[in-house]
Amino acid sequence: MAVTAVAGAEARPIPRPRRLEDERWLALALLMPTAILLGLFIAYPFFEGVLLSLTSQRVGVPGEFVGLKNFVKIWNDSIFRTTVWNTFWYTGVTTVFKLALGLWLAMLLNRHFKGKALVRAFILLPFIIPTVLSTFAWKWMFDPTFSVINWTLYQLGFITQRINWLGDPDLAMTSIIIVNIWRGVPFFAISLLAGLQTISPELNEAAAIDGARPWNRFWYVTWPLLLPVTMVVMLFSVIQTFADFQLVYVMTGGGPANATHLFATYAYQLGIGTGLLSEGAAISLAMFPFLFIIVVVQLLYIRRVETR
Amino acid sequence: MAEVTVRKLNKKFDLTHVVKDVDLQIHDKEFVVFVGPSGCGKTTTLRMIAGLEAVTSGEILIDNTIVNEVPPMDRDIAMVFQNYALYPHMSVAGNMAFGLKMRKFEKAEIEKRIKRAADILGIGELLHRKPRQLSGGQRQRVALGRAIVRDPKVFLFDEPLSNLDAKLRVQMRVELKKLHERLAVTSIYVTHDQVEAMTLGDRVVVMKDGWVQQVGEPLELYNTPANRFVAGFIGSPAMNFADVTLSGGDGKLWAEAPGLKIGLPAPIAQRVNGRNGAKATMGIRPEDLHIAGPADPGELCFDVEVEVVEQLGSEILLDTRAGNSTFVASVEPTLRTKVHDRLKLAINPNRLHLFDAQTEAVI
Numbered sequence: 001m002a003v004t005a006v007a008g009a010e011a012r013p014i015p016r017p018r019r020l021e022d023e024r025w026l027a028l029a030l031l032m033p034t035a036i037l038l039g040l041f042i043a044y045p046f047f048e049g050v051l052l053s054l055t056s057q058r059v060g061v062p063g064e065f066v067g068l069k070n071f072v073k074i075w076n077d078s079i080f081r082t083t084v085w086n087t088f089w090y091t092g093v094t095t096v097f098k099l100a101l102g103l104w105l106a107m108l109l110n111r112h113f114k115g116k117a118l119v120r121a122f123i124l125l126p127f128i129i130p131t132v133l134s135t136f137a138w139k140w141m142f143d144p145t146f147s148v149i150n151w152t153l154y155q156l157g158f159i160t161q162r163i164n165w166l167g168d169p170d171l172a173m174t175s176i177i178i179v180n181i182w183r184g185v186p187f188f189a190i191s192l193l194a195g196l197q198t199i200s201p202e203l204n205e206a207a208a209i210d211g212a213r214p215w216n217r218f219w220y221v222t223w224p225l226l227l228p229v230t231m232v233v234m235l236f237s238v239i240q241t242f243a244d245f246q247l248v249y250v251m252t253g254g255g256p257a258n259a260t261h262l263f264a265t266y267a268y269q270l271g272i273g274t275g276l277l278s279e280g281a282a283i284s285l286a287m288f289p290f291l292f293i294i295v296v297v298q299l300l301y302i303r304r305v306e307t308r
Numbered sequence: 309m310a311e312v313t314v315r316k317l318n319k320k321f322d323l324t325h326v327v328k329d330v331d332l333q334i335h336d337k338e339f340v341v342f343v344g345p346s347g348c349g350k351t352t353t354l355r356m357i358a359g360l361e362a363v364t365s366g367e368i369l370i371d372n373t374i375v376n377e378v379p380p381m382d383r384d385i386a387m388v389f390q391n392y393a394l395y396p397h398m399s400v401a402g403n404m405a406f407g408l409k410m411r412k413f414e415k416a417e418i419e420k421r422i423k424r425a426a427d428i429l430g431i432g433e434l435l436h437r438k439p440r441q442l443s444g445g446q447r448q449r450v451a452l453g454r455a456i457v458r459d460p461k462v463f464l465f466d467e468p469l470s471n472l473d474a475k476l477r478v479q480m481r482v483e484l485k486k487l488h489e490r491l492a493v494t495s496i497y498v499t500h501d502q503v504e505a506m507t508l509g510d511r512v513v514v515m516k517d518g519w520v521q522q523v524g525e526p527l528e529l530y531n532t533p534a535n536r537f538v539a540g541f542i543g544s545p546a547m548n549f550a551d552v553t554l555s556g557g558d559g560k561l562w563a564e565a566p567g568l569k570i571g572l573p574a575p576i577a578q579r580v581n582g583r584n585g586a587k588a589t590m591g592i593r594p595e596d597l598h599i600a601g602p603a604d605p606g607e608l609c610f611d612v613e614v615e616v617v618e619q620l621g622s623e624i625l626l627d628t629r630a631g632n633s634t635f636v637a638s639v640e641p642t643l644r645t646k647v648h649d650r651l652k653l654a655i656n657p658n659r660l661h662l663f664d665a666q667t668e669a670v671i
Contacts, residue, residue, distance in 0.1 A: 200391065200393065202389050202391060202393035203393050203395060205358075205360050205380075205387075205389070205393070206387070206389060206393040206395075206454075207395075207406070207410075208359075208360070208379070208380045208381055209358060209359075209360075209380045209381065209383075209385060209386065209387045209407075210381070210406050210407030210410055210454070210458070211381040211407050211410035211411045212381065212406070212410045213381070213410075216410060220395075220406070221395060224397045225396065225397060
């Protein structure tokens with residue numbers, strides 16, 4: 001056998017290996033589409049944004065390199081400081097409520113009842129409707145004159161005067177927080193429901209026989225087992241909420257008197273609305289370190305939870 | 309230590325009636341096994357005793373107290389689940405301690421009990437591991453440990469060995485038996501494996517379609533099955549059945565089928581009296597058939613053709629045919645025979661069973 005093999009090798013010319021049979025070339029070829037897409041739509045705009053924030057470019061004015069001047073300027077900008085505080089407050093409060101309400105809903109939906117599938121589908125509605133449309137509906141409900149909420153409260157005898165939901169700075173913030181919670185709860189509910197369904201009912205039964213009351217069963221069995229899913233859902237939600245734009249833009253446009261600006265809306269107002277492109281870019285970029293820290297902390301925590 | 313009583317117990321899920329009028333008295337320290345094919349209601353009955361499933365009608369009593377409305381945590385029972393149901397985020401020690409912590413035991417007492425259970429089960433080395441780091445057999449032990457530390461009135465087992473491989477299952481079966489001797493706690497054990505039922509149970513409850521078919525000691529079920537189902541379910545290889553017609557003449561009763569005419573022994577003949585011409589099912593276990601010798605009376609013998617020869621070493625199982633009836637016979641390993649050989653088999657007349665063709669009850 002060996003002899004014939006050698007003879008055969010001599011007789012036929014060794015075929016040149018094709019490029020793609022080499023694993024390094026193959027890996028490169030397979031990576032290319034992703035790398036191009038990521039580079040074109042994420043890396044390039046990001047670096048372009050960084051460059052933009054270091055210039056004095058405005059709409060119609062090419063501008064020149066000014067170093068960190070834009071960042072110094074926004075640092076001393078009181079509206080920017082309000083924006084930072086708003087974004088953290090908005091993200092923090094909504095996340096706590098979305099988690100609590102979402103978990104509660106998920107626990108309810110995890111039970112057996114008639115029409116379960118239908119209810120589960122309906123729960124998703126706020127999440128499915130385009131944000132702009134549902135936010136317009138909310139805006140109308142918060143309207144100073146036509147507010148259905150005011151009407152209801154008035155009819156029930158809770159108030160005697162109209163509440164100016166979106167006109168008062170504190171109430172405006174509360175209003176957008178309510179809408180964000182309404183919109184975000186379904187995502188938590190459905191994701192946590194999926195998480196709950198991976199937990200074997202036998203574990204709860206075993207705990208019940210072991211003598212655990214319902215609250216203890218939740219606290220010692222369900223909650224620890226749901227924690228990895230909860231953390232991932234929170235991570236997604238925090239990133240989305242932190243960078244939220246549509247909701248505030250439609251409801252208040254950042255007002256009244258810049259009281260409800262978030263990073264994204266303030267960056268838009270300065271960059272596009274006012275035409276100060278470079279300053280807008282600087283505000284957008286200011287979001288980056290905050291988000292980066294939040295995400296790193298959460299990812300580290302998720303890793304710890306998952307390896308437990 | 310406790311007695312468990314079940315009276316007229318019924319369970320309906322929407323329209324399906326899964327447990328029907330179950331009556332049972334389980335004595336203190338007794339090991340009772342529920343056995344039956346899947347869907348027979350055995351697990352549902354167990355879960356009702358555990359309190360995990362609501363009772364549709366009837367009563368469950370533990371120590372003469374009705375517990376129908378008592379939640380599982382207050383019934384003082386411990387359960388071993390089919391999939392072990394260990395808490396994956398707790399260590400082995402944590403799993404065993406959980407029930408005691410929930411019941412507010414002192415820390416020292418918890419540690420003492422865990423150590424005792426770990427010694428009994430030989431899992432002292434594993435106490436700090438997580439369930440996912442354990443093999444199936446080890447998990448099974450931890451699940452047992454979690455039940456043992458509780459020192460409950462009643463142990464409930466829901467097919468606890470069905471996820472283990474065959475060899476481990478036999479080993480764990482023996483250990484469970486020893487454990488029960490040592491702890492002497494009233495136990496209810498659910499399985500679909502009749503060998504487990506026979507070897508473990510002080511008494512065995514055979515169920516089918518929600519009905520209790522027969523309750524009795526293992527050998528009682530084996531020797532005097534109440535109906536055709538129990539006869540076929542208990543014993544391996546299973547009992548042979550042949551559809552026969554009963555006929556009488558010259559003071560003798562016969563069970564007849566094509567290629568088969570067996571003279572019924574006197575005790576059965578007396579019971580059958582007056583059923584001349586009736587259809588019936590004759591049952592005979594493979595171990596109650598043998599190769600006919602000169603001492604066997606002709607009325608107990610019949611001719612068969614060998615269809616399959618199964619050499620098991622300690623015995624030979626012959627799959628044979630007589631007319632349109634088939635018989636498996638367990639014969640001496642020294643027999644030399646091959647497929648298509650014609651043989652004469654003889655029946656042990658004291659071990660012949662006859663069942664009503666309609667009701668399937670023993671005659």
